Amino acid sequence: MIDIGVNLTHPSLLTNxxxxxxxxxxxxxxxxxxxxxxxxxxxxxxxLIQKLKGIHTTLGCHPHHAxxxxxxxxxxxxxxxxxxAKAVAIGETGLDFNRNYSSQENQIRAFNEQINLAQxxxxxxxxxxxxxxxxxxxxxxxxxxxEINGVLHCFxxxxxxxxxxxxxxxxxxxxxxxxxxxxxxxxxxxxxYIPQDRxxxxxxxxxxxxxxxxxxxxxxxxxxxxxxxxxxxLILNIQEKELIRMSRSNTERLFCLN
Ligand SMILES: [Zn+2]
Numbered sequence: 001m002i003d004i005g006v007n008l009t010h011p012s013l014l015t016n017x018x019x020x021x022x023x024x025x026x027x028x029x030x031x032x033x034x035x036x037x038x039x040x041x042x043x044x045x046x047x048l049i050q051k052l053k054g055i056h057t058t059l060g061c062h063p064h065h066a067x068x069x070x071x072x073x074x075x076x077x078x079x080x081x082x083x084x085a086k087a088v089a090i091g092e093t094g095l096d097f098n099r100n101y102s103s104q105e106n107q108i109r110a111f112n113e114q115i116n117l118a119q120x121x122x123x124x125x126x127x128x129x130x131x132x133x134x135x136x137x138x139x140x141x142x143x144x145x146x147e148i149n150g151v152l153h154c155f156x157x158x159x160x161x162x163x164x165x166x167x168x169x170x171x172x173x174x175x176x177x178x179x180x181x182x183x184x185x186x187x188x189x190x191x192x193y194i195p196q197d198r199x200x201x202x203x204x205x206x207x208x209x210x211x212x213x214x215x216x217x218x219x220x221x222x223x224x225x226x227x228x229x230x231x232x233x234l235i236l237n238i239q240e241k242e243l244i245r246m247s248r249s250n251t252e253r254l255f256c257l258n
Contacts, residue, residue: 005202037062066102091126125150176210
């Protein structure tokens with residue numbers, strides 16, 4: 001199975017990276033997509049993964065880091081895309097008006113420029129959104145008059161929001177957030193409405209440790225993806241192996257992995 005969201009530059013995964021790879025492979029996770037959150041990480045990932053099997057990456061600037069986006073950033077990313085054959089999407093990009101770690105104005109600017117970049121290199125968008133649904137959708141609509149090639153990663157909202165993203169043509173990434181009985185109820189209901197050809201699965205490791213894991217580890221890891229898949233399959237009332245097959249084929253189609 002394929003984990004579409006791993007923060008591989010986090011020290012808990014980067015230290016002993018070779019051993020970590022063996023650990024997730026042993027758990028049945030054959031491939032991962034590493035996610036970049038700023039230019040520095042994009043550079044780091046594009047060289048780190050050159051020789052690592054089964055790892056692709058996004059390149060981009062997360063809304064939390066939008067204050068660090070300069071007039072040179074787009075060109076820097078473009079240069080990286082030209083040299084890194086294993087870069088498969090632009091991101092994380094999008095808007096986060098929940099924490100506002102960067103100003104909203106800078107988030108919008110970095111987002112617009114990364115959408116332009118995605119159109120130039122003809123690769124999917126890897127989207128992050130918190131409390132910014134209306135603005136995010138209206139910005140996307142100014143750039144696209146057809147279905148958007150991309151994924152709304154770590155979807156945590158309800159079924160009305162889900163419908164709006166599906167209408168844009170986006171794939172939907174589901175994390176271990178579904179395992180959270182306190183805040184995952186709307187989400188558990190919503191994921192039943194994700195079409196079979198639109199669902200992707202991810203850990204967002206080392207963050208978002210699934211609350212149902214026992215014994216309770218300190219940090220999340222791609223090796224826990226089978227647990228998340230099991231929980232999603234239960235909610236969808238389908239076989240776990242069917243979910244794994246669907247999400248794998250969706251991942252390969254979206255990111256052109258074959
Ligand atoms: Zn995110």
